[in-house]
Amino acid sequence: MYVAAIFLPLVGSLVAGALAFVNHASAQNESRKTKSRIDLIVQIVTCGLMLLAAVAAILVLFTVVVYGQDPSLELFTWVESSSLKFSWALKGDTLSVLMVSMVTVVSSMIHVYSIGYMAHDKSIPRFMSYLSLFTFFMLMLVSSDNLVQMFFGWEGVGLASYLLIGFWHDRAAANAAAIKAFVVNRIGDFGFALGIFAIFFLFDSVSFDTIFRLAAEKSAVTINIFSNDIHALTIICLLLFVGAMGKSAQLGLHVWLPDAMEGPTPVSALIHAATMVTAGVFMVVRLSPLFEYSETALAVVTLVGASTAIFAATVACVQNDIKRVIAYSTCSQLGYMFFALGVSAYSAGMFHLITHAFFKSLLFLSAGSVIHAMSDEQDMRKMGGLFKLIPVTYVFMWIGSLALAGIWPFSGYFSKDIILEATWAANTGVGQYAFWLGIAAAFLTAFYSWRLIILTFHGASHADETTLAHVNESPRIMILPLCFLALGALFVGVFSSDYFVGEYAVEFWKNSIFVLDNHRALNNAHLVPIWVKFLPLCVGVAGIALAYLMYMFAPGLPGALSSGFQLTHKFLLNKWYFDELYDKIFIKPAFSLGRNLWKAIDDLLIDGVGPDGIAAAVRIIARRAGAIQSGYLYHYAFVMLLGVAAFITWFLVRGYS
Secondary structure (H helix, E strand, C coil): CHHHHHHHHHHHHHHHHHHHHHHHHHHHCCCHHHHHHHHHHHHHHHHHHHHHHHHHHHHHHHHHHHHCCCCCEEEEEEEEECCEEEEEEECCCHHHHHHHHHHHHHHHHHHHHHHHHCCCCCCHHHHHHHHHHHHHHHHHHHCECEHHHHHHHHHHHHHHHHHHHCCCCCCHHHHHHHHHHHHHHHHHHHHHHHHHHHHHHHHCCCEHHHHHHHCCCCCCCEEEECCEEEEHHHHHHHHHHHHHHHHCCCCCCCCHHHHHHHCCHHHHHHHHHCCCCHHHHHHHHHCHHHHCCCHHHHHHHHHHHHHHHHHHHHHHCCCCEHHHHHHHHHHHHHHHHHHHHHCCCHHHHHHHHHHHHHHHHHHHHHHHHHHHHCCCCCEHHHCCCCCCCCHHHHHHHHHHHHHHHCCCCCHHHHHHHHHHHHHHHCCCHHHHHHHHHHHHHHHHHHHHHHHHHHHHHCCCCCCCHHHHHCCCCCCHHHHHHHHHHHHHHHHHHHHHHHHHCCCCHHHHHCCCCCCCCCCCHHHHHHHCCHHHHHHHHHHHHHHHHHHHHHHHHCCCHHHHHHHHCHHHHHHHHCHHHHHHHHHHHHHHHHHHHHHHHHHHHHHHHHHHHCHHHHHHHHHHHHHHHHHHCCCCHHHHHHHHHHHHHHHHHHHHHHHHC
């Protein structure tokens, strides 16, 4: 059953991919009936297999949690070369099975939603094939038994994201966004690969069980780098975290995430809720037995996570594209997860990852419903007054936003609050830094969430009459997944809190997460002062109130503030100028270097001396030799006499010598 949960999406992807070729052939033959039939078959197969995978995953999770069964399975030996030995195996502890369940459930809802959202697209089989392939690679990543298998899934989700972000390849912006995501992730992946090499160097193994068993023994080992002895596990964990920063869009390597909105909305939902960006968080949690022995690495994770949370929240407050607001929200929430991991509250970070998957996919798909109704318009300044036209979507957007803002009793309230309580209870400098930035980010999160709701659904409509005439609620096939995700946003937090971070947590997680005895931030989180517990909720309510004040009761205030603080507004609107900075420091110099190498080395040296030079020399010699062919008999006779004279001279000289 565990195998079915992981490999059924791959089967669906292969079937859809095969039918995509048939669909392409039928499109060339202009057989619309055949194309429609193939599209329907692909949708039924991919969605059906994803739903079966989700059911199988839930049943496996039930057996693991309730009966303590271990569905781990070795499929076959993959590599056996000297000391490098590992199998293709499926790890079945609580952490892996929980992630498999979340990925399959959320992905199945996105698959079903895509039937309605992509109904008029010309390449439905290709899209569904990519979507299922994306899911499969993520499932391979979270169920991996060793680092090489994890890297296979890690690179696979990078490939699938490239294909899906650039799915509409006839759009220049989509192609640029896909390339940007691919290149930025290669930077992180290089760090991750170096971390894997360092682990093999230190542990002589890439299998998790062996690495975790030897972690304590290797905790004091140093590596000599440039004549300096450096703590080995610190170097390893920092390299691994660079990989996590790329996949999970942390500050510095975050620049690809907002541009990924160029793909279809279901892709955005899948990337932001269940697959790509959660990979980095999962990897750090999986390797907690290593991170626990490096205080420096944990401090770096905390600092980067907290800085990302506040950075993305400030940028989201001024964005006008509905999907980009939610995209920066994802970036910010990932920051929460990481600074939870940095204070060793791994289960709290995973708790927020699971609740976030439901309410963030709900928000993205609700935004997709708005875009669908508005004939692909994404600028909130051109919306307004939609709550009467699409009331069901309006309700779902409220549910997702309440969960995101951490308002009781929605799921985000339970997971976000325990993270903030744990950072306070860590009683460290970086913990305090993360706590106060997390509080500020919670305020801004509530503010920009209701800014989005008010601009989109309230006030006077700014859309043209033609667009408004076509505004209708999304079809049932799109609404049904929203209903299920809304239930998750409502109830997952309250019903699972005791298992993730409460009294049943030790029994629930078993040995899948490792925390040293002296790292007790999560245990002490329940002992924090009462004001620490209520402060996140209070700032959330204050953020909502400020949004109502600025965008409903005093709508002229935002314009006045942006005029009065032009530099600040421009700074935030341009996303802290990270793209411009990278363009100046890295991209333009790289292009300039490449152009100069092309002109000087390739054209002048390699081609000039090599093929082009030889060809030019042959042409010159041939031209000059051709000039000798004058056609006059006495010229030829003269040359013949010269030749005879040369031969006689050569024989005479040789004879005397």
